[in-house]
Amino acid sequence: MSPMLATLPDVTAVLHSPSASPPSGLRAPAAVGMGMARTRFLAPRAAASAASAVSAKPAAVAPLYADRTVVRIGLPSKGRMSEQTLSLLKSCQLSVRHLNPRQYTADIPQVPNLEVWFQRPKDIVRKLQSGDLDLGIVGFDIVSEYGQGSDDLVVVHDALEFGHCRLSLAVPKEGIFENINTLEDLANMPEWTQERPLRVVTGFGYLGEKFMRENGFNHVSFLAGDGALESYPAMGMADVIVDLVSSGTTLRENNLKEIDGGVVLESQATLVACRRSLHKRNGVLEITHEMLERLEAHLTATGEIMVTANMRGNSAEEVAERVLSQTSLCGLQGPTISPVYRSRDGKVAVEYYAINVVVPQKSLYKSIQQLRSIGGSGVLVTKLTYIFDEETPRWRKLLLELGL
Ligand SMILES: Nc1ncnc2c1ncn2[C@@H]1O[C@H](COP(=O)(O)OP(=O)(O)OP(=O)(O)O)[C@@H](O)[C@H]1O
Ligand SMILES: O=P(O)(O)OC[C@H]1O[C@H](OP(=O)(O)OP(=O)(O)O)[C@H](O)[C@@H]1O
Ligand SMILES: [Mg+2]
Structure with missing residues (x-):
């Protein structure tokens, strides 16, 4: 896929964008330097919402938000998170029954009123915001990038213990970057000017821009890319990258290095909910409680x-x-x-x-x-398979957050 050039000649311009508004509800302790912008709930969707359109059993007229009686959870349909999500649920005695791999729906026999929808991770976040999904399992990186601090999303479990990675800024090991070892060194390089800004390639435009802005970079331009970003500096298409790092092998193999202060965000898989559904949809709070208890019991026992x-x-x-x-x-x-x-x-x-x-x-x-x-x-x-505590602290925290 060819990259899209998202020019941002002067980062200060972003300070006035709506996405830079004050903190709101989305909180997770692992966030480093995350801003909290508020995105209002979209009005309940009318008939043909995206989710309804792919239904295995299309209804004659898809129900409005308020008419839907079944609870929906979104699980990653592809990528490395997909298998690990199913295996975690299985360990919690919540096996997903997926009859046909090309079908986007499935169920969990132990939880009768719950429908599973396989979606791309970023779509899980978007559909949680619109209320087309009630719950979802997705990396905190994706929640932060696409949720943009939205008050409509609630992180119910922030540490599902898989998909560990960090969103990090990396620079070439050699050339003009040889002695650049901190974010401050990078910001103070005389090379970056209005005419020749620091070129950053990333798949995380929102988090990347915000991070650079908050760290005092004045002359930056962004290039949006979504694969093999580590090749961009060597190809001369970007100066530095902001991408996910886990073992660090891909960076090393492409002659790049992380620098002090360059971690934008720590991430792992999370269970996220739609705030409005927790408040308004019958059964969502009960299912969330059951899932949280099972997840906590399993993860504690591990x-x-x-x-x-x-x-x-x-x-x-x-x-x-x-x-x-x-x-x-x-x-x-x-x-x-x-x-x-x-x-x-x-x-x-x-x-x-x-x-x-x-x-x-x-x-x-x-x-x-x-x-x-x-x-x-x-x-x-x-x-040990499960350790059920009297009541999980995360449940108490959730009730507090919801004002219940
Ligand atoms: N190297 C990694 N190690 C661990 N977790 C990762 C790594 N890269 C990404 N992740 C986590 O897994 C999620 C899904 O990433 P993954 O690369 O598997 O899917 P994808 O990017 O959607 O798929 P693809 O790369 O095939 O387009 C990310 O959002 C992140 O939370
Ligand atoms: O630190 P490491 O353990 O080497 O992992 C980091 C790599 O993993 C992810 O890529 P992925 O394998 O998902 O390929 P992609 O770039 O095509 O998404 C990420 O985008 C990095 O490139
Ligand atoms: Mg990937």
Whole structure:
């Protein structure tokens, strides 16, 4: 695809654009330097909205926003996020039943009133804003770029633990950039003038422009590109790039480097909702709660394991004292200790106690060493599938954000 030239000879001009208005509701802790512009809700769509147009079972007359009774979630139809999204949902016992890969709709049998729509990530964001989708799973980079800080979008879960990457500014390693190692160095280069601005190629026009503007770049022009951006500087089509980086391999292989202060945004997959749907559409809040609980329970459990061991002792309290003296054995709320009953000379006796303790996976070996050091034996380690807390903090935060 040929790139489109989005000329911005003088970045200060953008300061007056409507997209530079004050902060609003879209918040996620991972955002670095993200501005919050407000985009008003579009009026409810009439009959042939884009989503209805691709329906597997087209209605004679598509329903208005208020008439739709089924809840809709948008999932990425392509790209690396698509498979990982389905696999995360499957791990939460929310398997998506997708009968035909060319069909844009599917369902999740465990949640009867929920319709799945496969869409391009940027369209998920747009349709959440218009109210044609109620929920969506999409990278925070896409939410930020296409949502532009819209108050109509609510990030329900900001860390689904996949699709980790950062939107970052990168410059060539050599030539005039050899000694450029910080954003300040780049901004202070004498080369950039009104006539010869710094040329930035990016697929993230909104975030890219905003970042340059907020970091004091006066002479910048933007080129919109959506693939193989790392080749632009070597081809002489751009000076620097603003693109997604994960391992850094693509940058390295194309002789580019990141610079200090050049990270525009940290991103990973998020669960996003349409604010109006959360307030107004029957069932959306309940489905959001269920999805949030399942996601939290699964994601929390992923980092933890259950360790079980036997220990000789005179009483549960005495064993508990020994266990609690070890820093890695405190568990979620403390260890569970139960007597192990044995029959001895025709009598029931307790010599051993079983200890159950949940520990972070990363401190597994340390926990085993500590258990052994206080007399633990027969250690069993079990993977945990779900940890349901009393109530997830993210749910409380969501209710607060919605004023409920
Ligand atoms: N290298 C990466 N590593 C991890 N996550 C990434 C990487 N690149 C992109 N992502 C995340 O995955 C999302 C989808 O990116 P991906 O490149 O798979 O799809 P796409 O760009 O829509 O597809 P295509 O590149 O085929 O056009 C991005 O919006 C971002 O959140
Ligand atoms: O830091 P790395 O691990 O090397 O990943 C970064 C690359 O991944 C993405 O490209 P993608 O593979 O999606 O190809 P695309 O440019 O065609 O979208 C991104 O646009 C970078 O080019
Ligand atoms: Mg890509």
